[in-house]
Amino acid sequence: MLETICDVMLDAYQRNWITSRDGNVSIRHHDRDHFYITPSGIRKQTLQPDQFKKIKIVSGSESNEYSWEEMEHTAISSRLTPSGEIPLHFGLQKMMGQHQDEVRVVVHVHPTYCIAAMHAGIDLSTISTDFPELNRYTKVAANVGDVPPTSQKLADECFTKLALDKQGNIKYDIVGIKGHGVVAIDSSPWSAYEHIERLEHICKIVLASKNF
16 A cells, blocks of 8 residues: 555645645554554655655553554665654554454645634534535544644644544544644545545635635
8 A cells, every 4th residue: 555655645745735745644454563654854746665664563561551663664764764743653553443454544734725724713623514525424523733743742632632542443534733734544545535635625615605
């Protein structure tokens, strides 16, 4: 699926949802003790599978204690560093629900109208109830406030809003971060991306109506 993630990031760039070096994605298979994440500082419109970082999930002595360490992937990857948003991705990938063959993909980009709607004071979770084409397929969490990018605080706020439980199950599909972007989760890169696309479309409609 790494090739597919590259396609997703190119599409996000072409939609102006990210600039060249913005955005990040991770993917984990349920039965593996590692995940892959996009590297820091790489142009996303030319992202390649051999540039991804491989991250091992290390279990501690306590049942809920985890840490991470880099693993060997490719020679090119070894010269790169993981995305600065690794606290966010690690927190969402370290525990997964117990569904056989589950795959978890986490996509973080900066869609224009979603960010504009939050800047205008709109909680994205409230508009989802007014549009059946959104709430039928995408569960939108309440916004995360204005917190620093790449911080553990941002990661913790996203975990809380997405309702990540101790078994690794997640209640919501997408959460908006004020002044920053969105984080979407699903079992494939395009499925996660479609949550963003769907929410972005509705935010554009709401902002055009000026009824907020």
